[in-house]
Amino acid sequence: MSSLGGQPIFILKEGSQRTRGRDAQSGNIAAAKAVASAVRTTLGPKGMDKMLVDTIGDVVITNDGVTILKEMDIEHPAAKMMVEIAKTQDDEVGDGTTTAVVIAGELLKRAEDLLDQDVHPTVIAHGYRMAADRAQDILDEIAVDVKPDDMAMLKKLADTAMTGKGAEAAKEKLTELVVKAITMVADADGSVDTEFVKVEKKVGGSIEESEIVEGMIIDKERVHPAMPRAVKSAKILLLNAAVEFKKTEVDAEISITSPDQLQMFLDEEERMIKGIVDKIIASGANVLFCQKGIDDIAQHYLAKAGIFAVRRVKKSDMEKLARATGAAVVSSIDAISPEELGKAGSVEERKVSGEEMIFVTECENPKAVSIIIRGGTEHVVDELDRAIEDALRVVSVAVEDKKFVAGGGAPEIELSLRLREYAASVGGRAQLAIEAFANALEIIPRTLAENAGLDPIDMLVALRAAHEKGGKNAKYMGLDVFNAVSGDMLKAGVIEPLRVKTQAIASAAEAAVMILRIDDVIASSKSAGPSPEEMAAMGGGMGGMGGMGMPPM
Numbered sequence: 158m159s160s161l162g163g164q165p166i167f168i169l170k171e172g173s174q175r176t177r178g179r180d181a182q183s184g185n186i187a188a189a190k191a192v193a194s195a196v197r198t199t200l201g202p203k204g205m206d207k208m209l210v211d212t213i214g215d216v217v218i219t220n221d222g223v224t225i226l227k228e229m230d231i232e233h234p235a236a237k238m239m240v241e242i243a244k245t246q247d248d249e250v251g252d253g254t255t256t257a258v259v260i261a262g263e264l265l266k267r268a269e270d271l272l273d274q275d276v277h278p279t280v281i282a283h284g285y286r287m288a289a290d291r292a293q294d295i296l297d298e299i300a301v302d303v304k305p306d307d308m309a310m311l312k313k314l315a316d317t318a319m320t321g322k323g324a325e326a327a328k329e330k331l332t333e334l335v336v337k338a339i340t341m342v343a344d345a346d347g348s349v350d351t352e353f354v355k356v357e358k359k360v361g362g363s364i365e366e367s368e369i370v371e372g373m374i375i376d377k378e379r380v381h382p383a384m385p386r387a388v389k390s391a392k393i394l395l396l397n398a399a400v401e402f403k404k405t406e407v408d409a410e411i412s413i414t415s416p417d418q419l420q421m422f423l424d425e426e427e428r429m430i431k432g433i434v435d436k437i438i439a440s441g442a443n444v445l446f447c448q449k450g451i452d453d454i455a456q457h458y459l460a461k462a463g464i465f466a467v468r469r470v471k472k473s474d475m476e477k478l479a480r481a482t483g484a485a486v487v488s489s490i491d492a493i494s495p496e497e498l499g500k501a502g503s504v505e506e507r508k509v510s511g512e513e514m515i516f517v518t519e520c521e522n523p524k525a526v527s528i529i530i531r532g533g534t535e536h537v538v539d540e541l542d543r544a545i546e547d548a549l550r551v552v553s554v555a556v557e558d559k560k561f562v563a564g565g566g567a568p569e570i571e572l573s574l575r576l577r578e579y580a581a582s583v584g585g586r587a588q589l590a591i592e593a594f595a596n597a598l599e600i601i602p603r604t605l606a607e608n609a610g611l612d613p614i615d616m617l618v619a620l621r622a623a624h625e626k627g628g629k630n631a632k633y634m635g636l637d638v639f640n641a642v643s644g645d646m647l648k649a650g651v652i653e654p655l656r657v658k659t660q661a662i663a664s665a666a667e668a669a670v671m672i673l674r675i676d677d678v679i680a681s682s683k684s685a686g687p688s689p690e691e692m693a694a695m696g697g698g699m700g701g702m703g704g705m706g707m708p709p710m
């Protein structure tokens with residue numbers, strides 16, 4: 158900041174807002190805490206749901222942290238950073254979004270206490286980073302191994318992820334579907350892409366009627382009613398080329414001067430299309446999924462040949478069909494050959510809740526499968542979909558990493574104990590920050606207790622005591638919210654993939670540190686004030702013109 162001859166110098170546009178130092182920090186922390194408290198009540202199996210109504214009156218009822226934050230119209234920049242944590246968590250592991258945001262909020266709250274005691278923000282940031290690094294090591298130490306084919310364990314992981322998400326009534330069934338689907342699409346090298354589990358929602362029927370299809374469901378109909386409705390021992394051609402008369406690329410005009418010429422033209426068109434269909438027939442295919450169009454004449458010939466054909470199939474569905482049936486996607490008519498075809502025991506058009514869908518089933522060793530979710534209303538089906546998506550990701554992460562930790566607040570209590578010990582060993586000013594970090598993690602068991610209507614202090618005391626007692630299973634002691642006692646979460650089957658915790662803590666710490674290190678917020682005005690050039694033209698540095706007048710020092 159400088160001044161020329163006592164005149165203040167303006168460097169920002171008129172109307173810009175600037176807050177600095179402690180005020181900037183307080184504002185950011187308050188906004189971030191507000192976001193955390195908005196989702197806190199939804200945490201855990203006894204968490205409440207939120208009803209979100211958007212500007213056009215559409216309603217979403219959910220318990221899912223990231224969904225809530227995405228639907229809320231959040232403006233404050235620091236609050237937006239909290240939303241980013243939830244999104245990152247969702248992208249990376251698909252679960253633990255509320256946990257990450259709640260921990261970040263608590264880290265900031267504890268940081269504020271330290272700021273009040275005049276601990277410098279960079280000291281807090283440094284301590285938080287040390288604590289976050291140590292937390293990763295501790296989590297690795299307390300993690301438990303799981304075999305990718307241990308169906309019982311995988312089901313428990315899916316179960317924990319779905320608890321409290323409106324799936325209670327049919328959890329047994331749904332966890333079964335999820336685990337089966339993931340083990341089917343897992344690659345030999347142990348990696349899993351949940352993209353290849355297609356989830357189709359259908360309103361109507363009961364949750365119990367949800368099913369897994371060992372193959373694909375395509376939300377389409379066959380192109381012509383004269384085609385067979387069902388094909389057994391299907392030989393499937395996946396074609397990414399139009400079965401149509403080639404339209405000229407350039408804008409050509411064909412002038413037809415006599416009826417004979419018109420007939421010749423039409424004959425030529427028909428002959429060409431018949432040629433394409435003959436190629437398809439010659440390949441031995443009896444089912445055609447085409448990513449592009451199939452015109453009327455082609456439909457007629459295909460139907461006549463008894464071929465089941467579908468047009469304008471989505472690219473993503475084509476890829477899944479390829480994985481499910483072993484077919485290759487053929488991208489030109491000339492490349493059609495018997496080697497490119499895939500197989501399925503059955504391809505059939507069926508009515509589901511009054512709508513036609515195509516079922517490609519009885520695939521040999523399908524590497525892509527579908528789950529159809531049924532439920533009474535759209536809200537039910539939507540929330541089930543979110544629960545299943547979480548569970549699919551959780552199971553796939555566990556299959557990939559082969560590691561899990563206990564749930565119910567057990568790892569957070571263990572972490573806070575061990576981090577307090579670590580803090581003492583570090584000493585100095587960082588100790589205060591590491592202790593604050595340790596205490597902040599207890600927000601998870603505390604919130605689980607509060608949301609279950611239990612006394613949080615009593616539960617925390619009991620949990621700390623259980624962990625301090627030591628012994629083989631002490632580190633797995635967590636909050637059994639259904640029986641209001643502390644218990645061994647491994648025995649209770651409340652378990653989560655290791656990655657859910659490591660990611661939640663890492664991104665919460667990162668966001669908290671980032672927010673803490675900001676001590677200057679400069680927001681440009683939305684209304685167009687004079688530009689710097691205009692200011693200069695006005696003679697520059699005119700006091701009282703508004704803008705960001707900085708007092709001369």
Ligand SMILES: Nc1ncnc2c1ncn2[C@@H]1O[C@H](COP(=O)(O)OP(=O)(O)O)[C@@H](O)[C@H]1O
Nearest residue numbers: 199200201222252253254255256320564565638
């Ligand atoms: N049956 C249970 N008993 C106790 N805690 C549970 C149980 N099921 C899940 N939890 C805990 O609930 C928390 C997750 O709650 P959830 O609402 O799914 O939030 P998130 O968005 O963070 O996944 C985790 O700490 C998990 O261990």
Ligand SMILES: [Mg+2]
Nearest residue numbers: 252253318547
């Ligand atoms: Mg969850």
